[in-house]
Amino acid sequence: MTVETTGFATRAVHAARNQGTASSRAMPIYLTAGFEFDDFDHAAGHFGTGAGFGYTRTGNPTVHAVERQLAALEGGADAVLVASGQAAVVTAFLTVAGAGDHIVSSTHIYEGTRGLLLDNLARLGIETTFIDEIGDPEAWRAAIRPNTRALFAESIANARNDILDIAAVSAVGDEFAVPLIVDNTLATPYLVRPLEHGASIVVHSASKFLAGHGSVLGGVIIDDGRFDATAAGHNAPHLVLPGRGGLASVAARHGGRARIAYARESVAPRFGASPSPLNAFLIGQGAETLGLRVERQSLNALEVARWLSAHDAVESVDYVGLETHPDHALSARYLHNGHGSIFTFTLRGGLDAARTFVEGVSVFTHMTHIGDVRSLVLHPGTTSHAHRTEDERAVLGVRPGTLRLSIGIEDVADLLADLDRVLSVVDRTLDHADLEPVGEAAA
Missing domain, CATH: 3.40.640.10 (Type I PLP-dependent aspartate aminotransferase-like (Major domain))
Structure with missing residues (x-):
């Protein structure tokens, strides 16, 4: 029986079948639930030894x-x-x-x-x-x-x-x-x-x-x-x-x-x-492009971390690529092509400053993910670490003003411009708060 002599439904199912060999330079996608066995013994051998694909x-x-x-x-x-x-x-x-x-x-x-x-x-x-x-x-x-x-x-x-x-x-x-x-x-x-x-x-x-x-x-x-x-x-x-x-x-x-x-x-x-x-x-x-991406992301992250550590609105930066990180020396023993691209930093304005940052960025994307080609931001205290106690979060370095960044492969000048624009707003908010009268003076 040939495909040409079968009915319509049979042709729809079997006409595309091809058992010929082809050598693809890109990895082929075997999008199939199962694999055809050559004969009775082939099936028995696969189930007996696990060899091949079934x-x-x-x-x-x-x-x-x-x-x-x-x-x-x-x-x-x-x-x-x-x-x-x-x-x-x-x-x-x-x-x-x-x-x-x-x-x-x-x-x-x-x-x-x-x-x-x-x-x-x-x-x-x-x-x-x-x-x-x-x-x-x-x-x-x-x-x-x-x-x-x-x-x-x-x-x-x-x-x-x-x-x-x-x-x-x-x-x-x-x-x-x-x-x-x-x-x-x-x-x-x-x-x-x-x-x-x-x-x-x-x-x-x-x-x-x-x-x-x-x-x-x-x-x-x-x-x-x-x-x-x-x-x-x-x-x-x-x-x-x-x-x-x-x-x-x-x-x-x-x-x-x-x-x-x-x-x-x-x-x-x-x-x-x-x-x-x-x-x-x-x-x-x-x-296939892992090394290229991680190299670029690590370079971007180091520049962003250095820039943040010098900003008035930033209280601290926990990036192991900075000499101020307690594990910086240890990282030199293990990390030889960069220091990674995921780190946290803490804003002086606490939760309100973190909210202003997250809702103000445009190049950074607000989402729960890391390691993307895109730069991402998340507030751990209200998301990933929300079910930890306050003391547990403190041990982990997660405070109300702490934000996690995952740095992508964008032009670093655009990342810094986005940060500068948003942190200038945070700065103004902090300055305004510092000027607010408190206690009896406010009465």
């Missing part, structure tokens, strides 16, 4: 190509692409921890991750201890328990720009055969590659710098491929014990890549975290 939830050529790309950028052995940054974090945690286990985390992390640890993983029997002084290895060491299964922190913390001493913290983890998981979203592999400093796993919200254009969601988990079943098997029985039905253990089948293989086989697809191939394609396209 269904996009468990593997897709477009997704796989981006995984190779991102693993190479981070210097990792392998990667698993998932549907969002939050999916990457939870997949990483569930790859190493289960009911009755414990995680040690930095306090200075994304609020969504903090909520995941406190609300969701806690309900699954995974407890978390938070570390305020993340620069003190002894604080990490003291928090580790016999059931600790991971240490977690961000390479550049949001929002105070704290820098993680990756080598020092990973060394503490190594003493107990506990992997360090680093969220490298703010730094990107262009600025620092945590696996090269001893971290075991890196996660990203690929929605941010990796994709770069604020158009798609995605996340990625990248593993160092150095899981040692002999040294760490007691902390990962799910990786070293035989599987259901006498299946060889994950470690026996995958060796040093056991962690990432478990994430790929047993966590991401079963929890439904698989990404769209179209999103994967756009993340891959964005990653």
Whole structure:
């Protein structure tokens, strides 16, 4: 039977079918739910070994190509692409921890991750201890328990720009055969590659710098491929014990890549975290220009931060690229191509000044996102950190007048002109407030 001899509905479904080979220089988009098997044994072999592609939830050529790309950028052995940054974090945690286990985390992390640890993983029997002084290895060491299964922190913390001493913290983890998981979203592999400093796993919200254009969601988990079943098997029985039905253990089948293989086989697809191939394609396209964008964004951010630090309306600027930042010296050990482009600054006028700023900018965009080619602004105290107590916000450097900037690739002169125009209004408001009579003099 040929397509030409079939009915209209059959032709509509099958006429476009093409099994010919074609070599595309750009990454092809395999936008399909499933893949055709060559024969009966091909299907059986795929389900028996996992080789090849059968269904996009468990593997897709477009997704796989981006995984190779991102693993190479981070210097990792392998990667698993998932549907969002939050999916990457939870997949990483569930790859190493289960009911009755414990995680040690930095306090200075994304609020969504903090909520995941406190609300969701806690309900699954995974407890978390938070570390305020993340620069003190002894604080990490003291928090580790016999059931600790991971240490977690961000390479550049949001929002105070704290820098993680990756080598020092990973060394503490190594003493107990506990992997360090680093969220490298703010730094990107262009600025620092945590696996090269001893971290075991890196996660990203690929929605941010990796994709770069604020158009798609995605996340990625990248593993160092150095899981040692002999040294760490007691902390990962799910990786070293035989599987259901006498299946060889994950470690026996995958060796040093056991962690990432478990994430790929047993966590991401079963929890439904698989990404769209179209999103994967756009993340891959964005990653191709990652270095160019981050270089430009970092240069712009440094100039903006210096300009803000000299302005009368600004009380403080928390940007690690400034010599005044407490982690500036530490950043020199880890950040070699710039200092990133996300930071906070605090206005002298408090909440009212922050409102004037947010509602007055025109080049900056007011939205909850970071790592975009566009420059963005957000008020953490009433948005991302609204559910923290006042004392907790103070510890994190979030005050009523604090604003978070994510600097884009625009001409920096236009960014400074926008800031100058808005802060001149803030200045006038502050000057007017200073002139207002108070107390009995106002009566």
